[in-house]
Amino acid sequence: MTASSTDAHSTLIRAGFIRSAHSGLYHMLPLGRRVQDKLEALIDTHMSSLVGASKVALSSISSEELWTKSGRLNRVGSEIFRFKDRKDVGYLLSPTHEEEITNLVLNSTKSYRDLPLRLYQISRKYRDELRPRQGLLRSREFIMKDLYTFDYNIASALETYRQVRQVYADIFDELKMPYLVADADSGDMGGNLSHEFHFPTPNGEDNIISCTSCDYVANEELAENVAPTTNESGKMMSDSRTVLQPKVWRGVSRDRNTLVNVWYPPSSSSSDRAEINLHAVKSALPDFDASVEDPLAFWAQSSSAVAQNKSLQIVNLIDHRLSRLLRQEIELQSPQLAFWPKQLNDPPSGIAMEALSRDLITQRPLDLLRIKDGDPCARCASGTLRVQKAIEMGHTFYLGTRYSDPLNATVTVPRHLLQDADLDSNTTIEHEDLTLEQKVPMQMGCYGIGISRMIAAVADNLADEKGLNWPRVMAPFEVVVVPARGLDDAACEVYDVLSSHHQPRLDIVLDDRAESFPWKMRDADLVGYPVIIVAGRRWKDERVCEVQCRRLNVREERHLDQLPAFVESLLNKL
Amino acid sequence: MTASSTDAHSTLIRAGFIRSAHSGLYHMLPLGRRVQDKLEALIDTHMSSLVGASKVALSSISSEELWTKSGRLNRVGSEIFRFKDRKDVGYLLSPTHEEEITNLVLNSTKSYRDLPLRLYQISRKYRDELRPRQGLLRSREFIMKDLYTFDYNIASALETYRQVRQVYADIFDELKMPYLVADADSGDMGGNLSHEFHFPTPNGEDNIISCTSCDYVANEELAENVAPTTNESGKMMSDSRTVLQPKVWRGVSRDRNTLVNVWYPPSSSSSDRAEINLHAVKSALPDFDASVEDPLAFWAQSSSAVAQNKSLQIVNLIDHRLSRLLRQEIELQSPQLAFWPKQLNDPPSGIAMEALSRDLITQRPLDLLRIKDGDPCARCASGTLRVQKAIEMGHTFYLGTRYSDPLNATVTVPRHLLQDADLDSNTTIEHEDLTLEQKVPMQMGCYGIGISRMIAAVADNLADEKGLNWPRVMAPFEVVVVPARGLDDAACEVYDVLSSHHQPRLDIVLDDRAESFPWKMRDADLVGYPVIIVAGRRWKDERVCEVQCRRLNVREERHLDQLPAFVESLLNKL
Incomplete structure (x- = not known):
């Protein structure tokens, strides 16, 4: 059973992960902060597998001047928090950093030898949503991982895009939850190649179209109908x-x-x-x-x-x-x-x-309605399409020269490394001589993962009637040890033995609060620790504990000697 | 030789740690980001030694409504970035979080049994400085560690204050740099007990008064003149x-x-x-x-x-x-x-x-001038005072009920745990019966460390004519391995041996960029790695490298077998 999204949000509050501060604004409490830290560490680990990706931290404040230059200020203006400083200069709280990163890179990157360049950050972003809702799913302050890549021609930019998509797949695989990768529209980001990473969920705001027969997956905006003749x-x-x-x-x-x-x-x-x-x-x-x-x-x-x-x-x-x-x-x-x-x-x-009534270019009749469940697939002859509600977790964009062009972020490249497609109409061809260098705008990509959003989406996806459930890599702690009544010392011993015994170390917490045993067990279920170990009556004489794992429907007793291996085997499935 | 502050700031830019974004706003580049991460990890480690301190992440946005309630909006209003959302509600970018944390805690803390409570975060703060200057030293966006403590009576709040001051001393000790702890004024924070942690430096904006004879140290605002008769x-x-x-x-x-x-x-x-x-x-x-x-x-x-x-x-x-x-x-x-x-x-x-011309209460003649070098010490009979320029790195405040009172953050406490001083004039004494409970405002403390500011101050303090110098705990990498011309493979081998050999692992980087050896050595000095290892001519036949450490004036050759121990012995002094 999946709890409704509102439920997962209120469960996050009830279990002490987050607290509402103001409309669409949240404080992360210690448990939520730990989940966020785990997710950030997971992303850092995988980012380091992307050759040459370095972590930066750009200012959260950008200037209206720069966003006017890129042409985005008025296009997404109503969603931006804007303010003036004491000197009446216009600033904004960045919802994303294409402008700033392009401006940063153009000042230090002059030659193709400096490329590829891959810079990412994990930071707070801001969007003045018309209707903030569902807690961290659509909040006005949110944590995002954003990666920006710079290449000197289209071919290498597409290779970068392919590598990042692979890293994204690796990250999402770690959650051991089903996800969809959909062809997507680039929207206001510019560019012409884009994919979305989604969790399917009945509470999602997006519709993902997939074929029951072939591997076609697209978001609704981009999904193709069978072309009418x-x-x-x-x-x-x-x-x-x-x-x-x-x-x-x-x-x-x-x-x-x-x-x-x-x-x-x-x-x-x-x-x-x-x-x-x-x-x-x-x-x-x-x-x-x-x-x-x-x-x-x-x-x-x-x-x-x-x-x-x-x-x-x-x-x-x-x-x-x-x-x-x-x-x-x-x-x-x-x-x-x-x-x-x-x-x-x-x-x-x-x-x-x-x-x-026809497309001006293709001369095909216009098909202006969304796809419905059971529509035929446009890609394969045999399949029908399925429409699934989903939550968007990540987005990859091949931007091309959308930002490098207006912000004049160019590099010099030997003519022989450039194809005709790399020289768009805006590029002045300086040299026909293939041995000489040519100045071209950099080819960019940008790649986001919604950190706070993913916390809410995972909570929504895995919560049941007893509380939350976390994948191992996102859990605030992997294991909680709960003492039965009067067995606090036993629990301490289990905790000590488990902490010292295991390599790599398990992330364990001992519930030593001055509350009753049933209260602690209810709280452990509510918080959603992947594994609960109860130090109970069989500990003293037999060194046996009860191990519970709600997601795997496990409730078994194990001797201390078998405990680390058994816990590890459960965690490996979560 | 200490470089001037302007120099240290421009060196941070030149060496690739930070980049100016807008007036008083900076981007952290990969090297700067690593220094920041190290400092944050150091503080996390010491915070975990403070019993019960948990890490949270409060929203960077607070509401004008809440700051009006605390009475601070108009008092520090000109330094606050304020803005309206699309619904015309007034918000601000928090320069500090007393209001928010008090509001957060009051909703979940009702009884003295929930106390002491110690919550901290490391996050971006904002202040619209009249004159942003000296880079990260006085920027408009800055990283701060802020800890807030809640106790149920003055005695336990003072004990908390004492514990935190000790943790602060432990943190500053780790930098192995001289620092001063000065009695300070509480300013706009409220409360009546306050200390500042300073680095003495000719480029500092503050003046710290210390006695040459006794242990009296105070900031200039609070320092006492000898009372005139x-x-x-x-x-x-x-x-x-x-x-x-x-x-x-x-x-x-x-x-x-x-x-x-x-x-x-x-x-x-x-x-x-x-x-x-x-x-x-x-x-x-x-x-x-x-x-x-x-x-x-x-x-x-x-x-x-x-x-x-x-x-x-x-x-x-x-x-x-x-x-x-x-x-x-x-x-x-x-x-x-x-x-x-x-x-x-x-x-x-x-x-x-x-x-x-006299103080209305003490009836003493007014002494309204600042202390000068050589003035007599008011505390001891014999000493004279010294005025040192310094940079403030940290500040501890005992707040008392400055925020809990206006925001009505109260807990119930058994009457026998309260002294008369805990019951101020605003408290309604509900029970004279000592066995019953009494509702009192919580006793708060707040404790800040300027993370970005400390990066600038340490850079300023330790820079010399060749570049920056970092304490081991803040260095972007502890060791850089630089290959002499044509010895890239040798450097790789040194790097591999050092990385795998040492436990605990050294934080090493290999400079494998396509630049000349002299360029790399100049860059290594500029960046300020504590230890530089040169894989040079004596490597191939003898497995001998040159080890350089500018701060300790060391330039010695060592065989590979001795390398880890020798490097560790140098790092232990930095």
């Missing part, structure tokens, strides 16, 4: 869904000048946003801004500025499932379809209207 | 200093309603602020605010608000060194002394003027 879309005219009035979902462009109407057949789903594949909308209309939840508020502001000569427009995107008749109606901009949002006043003159 | 002050009439016109230094009260004029004889010192003993001023006038550098700006604002019926006043404090004549003149408020600051317009009517 003209025939198929013709056939769908008879679909009962298309008989009804079409539904409309609205979005807005990044520059706020274009209102996007997405027309699609009605279904049973309650929320419009849940039905629309935002990635498909973006792919049809690259300037579309998927992050805006209330587009009319933004576009309405623009429309009031029509007098300022802005070129406002409405684009109607028409899903292929709509009947040809409706499609034509929309394409002809028939007035009864109420293109003009009711919430606004009468349309001002001079607003351009456009209708699209 | 009436006779002595009478004798001083003939002092040549008093013939001249008196000088005036101005301050302002916390409520901004009182302008403080300090009258004293002129001397050779250039800056007025440097001459005045602000603690003595505060002791004569408890509401005096020592943190204000431009009092007229604040008081002038108040005086423009006279119409609003504020009771403005001017208090003239008169140092005992001034001649009786001048004293009388000031006491009589003779107009030619220009009590009214020239910078302001004509005095409005209704401003009360007062003159004090």
Whole structure:
């Protein structure tokens, strides 16, 4: 049984791991701090297997000036905590460090000989979430491991990307919990290659699509539907869904000048946003801004500025499932379809209207709806798709020159080490002579793991009705020794023998608090120590303890001599 | 030779430990990060020797609401980074965590049985310094270890204070560098028992007073002058200093309603602020605010608000060194002394003027000037005082009920465990019956060590013309192995032998970068590794290396078999 996410969060509080400080802000108490330390140490260990990765600690504060230069300040501005210092200079609490690390590296890295460079940190990040929720899962202050890589050409950057993905797999393997690696969208990070690491859980906020037959896994934004052919879309005219009035979902462009109407057949789903594949909308209309939840508020502001000569427009995107008749109606901009949002006043003159039912480049009919359980797989002929709720734990991005280009982070590289693809349109080709050096922007990657988020997700995933459960590598202690009533000295002896006996040392704690035995046992279950050793009645005469392990459903007695090996064998499975 | 502080800071940058990000904000590069890690591990080790101390991690963000409750928001407000979230709620970046930790503890601690409680963290703190300077010495983001202790009566709180002071001494002893422990003022922290841990250095911003004869050490604010008697002050009439016109230094009260004029004889010192003993001023006038550098700006604002019926006043404090004549003149408020600051317009009517030449309580003549080198010691009869420049590294405060009282952090304690002093005027005595329990505010202490500050101070203290020098416990690596030209394989072998041979393991790094031997040796000196091992010409045939240690002025050759013991013997002195 999996406890609900709210339960896992309140269990973390009840068991003394975290405490709520302010909305979306948490204090880590000693137990939580130990879990965090374990996870950080695990990540440090694996990072050290990535050749040349060094640990740094960048300031949590960045400047508005730098983020304006990269163009991100206004794009993700509403989620950023911003403030002025006493000299009225604008700063922000960094949600991520692409700008700062690029700025740092460009000052010391001039030649391809200094590359590859791989820098990571584990630090607090900040995001002023619209709706902080589920404790550490979506908090406004969070701990993240972020790695940034710098290479001098695309080929080596992709090799770096491959190596990091392997290290990530190694880290997630250590938790001995099922996880998914999904093709993902790069979103505001830029770049064009991206994967997400997810824990499947009914309480997840993301949907991961996987094929029951082939190895295709993608997040919902990126997952491909079977491409509709003209025939198929013709056939769908008879679909009962298309008989009804079409539904409309609205979005807005990044520059706020274009209102996007997405027309699609009605279904049973309650929320419009849940039905629309935002990635498909973006792919049809690259300037579309998927992050805006209330587009009319933004576009309405623009429309009031029509007098300022802005070129406002409405684009109607028409899903292929709509009947040809409706499609034509929309394409002809028939007035009864109420293109003009009711919430606004009468349309001002001079607003351009456009209708699209095919992708402008591929000329394929538009498929704008999300995948549902049982849809056919686009990759293999035979499989059907499964939609799983999941929590995102890690994300890898190949950034390319998204940040190195605007921040002018270049290195000189001998021309013969560069392919044509490494020389994009912005690069001035200085030398055709292959023996000479060429100045190119560095190829970057960035790679995150949510530390505090993972604590919450693991708690959620493994909690049962008695309390939390931790994988060995994240447990605050691997083993707790609990004395039965009046057997405190016995427990001390077990603790001492176990601590001194074992190599490598077990991480053991002795519960010597002045509480009753049943209280201690309930607390041990609540905290979720992987292994509980009870020093009970059979200790004194026989040196026998009871060993409990809830996850493995183990409750067995063992003689002291067998204890270390038995405990180790249990821990190896957790 | 000690490099100047500016030099040590630029050496830290040049050697690749830190990088400037923005004004008063720094990134820790891999070498700096390692030094920080070492220092944090050292502190963790010693904290674990403090019975019951647990490590937590409080949010870096606190709320204006909580700081208003404690009364600190407005008192230290100008140094705090403040911001609003998207819901317009006021937050701040915590410079310290008394409010948050008290709030955290009061929710879970109800009985004296839960005490003593000792919680510490190592985390980033923030202060919007008026003039950030000297790199990590006075930065706007800094790493601090802060410990908070909670006891149920004064006696146990003082015992806690004693234990922590001992742990602090143990930590500072590990650096094997001279340090001073000075009696200190509690400042804005509240409480009445406080000590500072300082490194003496010509580049320090603080002045520490110590007696050449007895063991008296105090910071300048708290250091006692020999109390002047009436006779002595009478004798001083003939002092040549008093013939001249008196000088005036101005301050302002916390409520901004009182302008403080300090009258004293002129001397050779250039800056007025440097001459005045602000603690003595505060002791004569408890509401005096020592943190204000431009009092007229604040008081002038108040005086423009006279119409609003504020009771403005001017208090003239008169140092005992001034001649009786001048004293009388000031006491009589003779107009030619220009009590009214020239910078302001004509005095409005209704401003009360007062003159004090004696302490109101002790009736002793006021001594308002700072101690100078050679002044007599107030504690012992024979000694003279020495003034040393120093950098503050740590601070211990006995807070009493400064925070537990306003935040209502109380515990129930049996009446027989409480002395009269534990029951202050704010405590409602519930039971005269000694067998019953009484609700009292917890007795707190707080204890800080500046981690990033200590990195800068140690760098400043030990740097020489060749570069940095680190104590063993803080060095990024204890030993570097540098290959002479063409001897990379030899260096690898030395590295392997040393790493595998030694127990406990030495923290060694091999410089295998593609640079020249002289460049590597200069860099090794610049970085300041305690021990440098050169794999040179005598390696191949004789297995002999050169061992260098700049701080101990050692440059000796040793056979591989003797190497580990010899290196260890050097490190033990560093």
